[in-house]
Amino acid sequence: MRRLAATAAAIAVLLTAACGSSDDSSGAGSGGVDRVKVGAIPIVDVAPLHLGNAKGFFREQDIEIEVVNTTGGSIAVTGVVSRQFDFAFGNVVSLITARSQGIPVKAITVGNASTGKPGADFGGVVVPPDSPITDAAGLAGKNIAINNLNNITDTTTRASVRKAGGDPSNIRWTELPFPEMPAAVMAKRVDAAMLVEPFFTIAQNQGARVVAYNFAEAIPDMTVAAYFSTEQTITQRADLTGRFRAAMEKSLKYAQEHPDEARQVLQTYTQIDPAVAAKITLPAWPAEINRASVQTLADLMHGDGLLKEKVDVAELLP
Incomplete structure (x- = not known):
């Protein structure tokens, strides 16, 4: 828990610095295209992000993305708060933890979910x-x-x-x-x-x-992760956030409906052998966050002592 407290303290310093800035620049480049950085672990879960980028779904929204590799949710939270990333992919437990510590992260759209099938999950x-x-x-x-x-x-x-x-x-x-x-x-x-x-x-x-x-x-049909940012980014860059959400939702739907292409795109951001890619179990990429499953996770965290008090996840979710 001391490590967690130190991480929270570091994020608090970053958050104070970030909130002191009134810069609401969208990072727009030539031609009105917004360049954004997205923090994501290089695992199968984020295949829709890379597939959507390859299919041009972000470009359709006048967004050019750069995916920056992370190792997990706590790193993603730190990166978003410090503005190293505009948006990021993170597991919902890390987001619940951050929110309980006063760090105003907020989900934008679903990231991925369990298949709900013991024996056939990712x-x-x-x-x-x-x-x-x-x-x-x-x-x-x-x-x-x-x-x-x-x-x-x-x-x-x-x-x-x-x-x-x-x-x-x-x-x-x-x-x-x-x-x-x-x-x-x-x-x-x-x-x-x-x-x-x-x-x-x-x-x-x-x-x-x-x-x-x-x-x-x-948990049945559990939402595992979400794409998120800080409330400040979501509010000050509402138009960009809305366009990112639209591109991400189209990407998720496409990956869910085209699993072969989701497997193929793994070759572009992982070192997975093609033979392995053909055998892996893909996660579910649903259209929406299972809000009940996120609340159940928060209740489990409280029971395990990771949260001092019970948390209502409504403020975290879109």
């Missing part, structure tokens, strides 16, 4: 092939790798362990970037890892076994 918890762990309950007391502490990966893993009859209170968490997790699991540097695609399939191809589909098991 993420889960894996263990080495010879691990004695056989189900989610067996993860109690183990060392589990996640990409960022206090985000959707550990929150939903706790929920999955709890539903299986285990006690998640003594799980030890190790922060690792997703690309490093398969090797860490196979070398037994950690007992397990919570992975998303394409690294979920990569780990299984190396022999790792799935013991929990935590996204699908935690």
Whole structure:
């Protein structure tokens, strides 16, 4: 929790500096095209962002995007508040955490969602092939790798362990970037890892076994992430935000309806092998945020002690 407090304090300083500025420049370039930076993890979840860019959906809205790689939601929040990014992709638990700390981030549109199908989802918890762990309950007391502490990966893993009859209170968490997790699991540097695609399939191809589909098991049809910015950006640059939302919503719809193209675009921003890309499970890219699922996540966070008080997520959501 000390690390989380330090992060919050740093963001508070950035937020104060940002709010002291009245600059509402849209970053417009020649021809009236707005150049914007979007923070996003280079994982399957953000395929619609890259696909929509390739299809020209952002250009249709007079927007030119530059995607800047991040490692997780807390980094995305910091980048948006410091104006390193105009918009970003982040898991909803990180956004709830930021909002509870007085950081006025706000979702613009859905990012992605679980398929809701245990056994056929785009993420889960894996263990080495010879691990004695056989189900989610067996993860109690183990060392589990996640990409960022206090985000959707550990929150939903706790929920999955709890539903299986285990006690998640003594799980030890190790922060690792997703690309490093398969090797860490196979070398037994950690007992397990919570992975998303394409690294979920990569780990299984190396022999790792799935013991929990935590996204699908935690909450039905769960919204995993959203594209977001600060309230200040959304208000001061309302026209740009509206055009970004329109382009992003068209991109999400297109990716959902054209899964083969969503797989192909992975070659442009990840190093995933084409053979792996053909096998991975894609997330759902729905039209809207499942508001009830976000509230349930906030309630789980409160129960786990990540939030001091219960949170109404209405102010966070569009």
